[in-house]
Amino acid sequence: GENVEQHPSTLSVQEGDSAVIKCTYSDSASNYFPWYKQELGKGPQLIIDIRSNVGEKKDQRIAVTLNKTAKHFSLHITETQPEDSAVYFCAATIGGSQGNLIFGKGTKLSVKP
């Protein structure tokens, strides 16, 4: 079946450094790629997303890049802060579905002060 691979599973950075999380997907019909942040005790919250007709999108310290040919997309967080510490999930739509998403297994990001 279709799947999304996410790496690394854990990531520790120093405050102010950059963090990069990478995902690859298998379904060539996927056309929407969201990133979710889940803080302790809360449900996942969308932080940024990208559609297949765009190669890069940026929102303040967060950016996402998409390489459709290679079927991979990445989340970039610059100038990390302790409040960025959370679990991050990437996802991709399942082709032919009404927006069903398949999720990566998550990356636990720790930002050390």
Add this chain to the structure above:
Amino acid sequence: DVKVTQSSRYLVKRTGEKVFLECVQDMDHENMFWYRQDPGLGLRLIYFSYDVKMKEKGDIPEGYSVSREKKERFSLILESASTNQTSMYLCASSWGTSGYEQYFGPGTRLTVT
């Protein structure tokens, strides 16, 4: 703001009990989803619904059923709870065919003893 609420944050049930998890969204979304979240496994889709009285199986439907009698409410039912159903359960909703962003509730942590 979109709001997705779940009936309980924490629930403890005994093996064999029938368990109901309720989810309500206030944005008139057509699509609703139930996920299960386990450490190291990410989010796995149990059931989803595109419309009232409509339901489709996700990746792991065994041992679960759902009900959607009203557009805003989607219920997950464990007919006979088992210890391997101890998990975090997340509900989400989204717009119709073109709105892929899923909005999540805070989750219900279910423990079956």
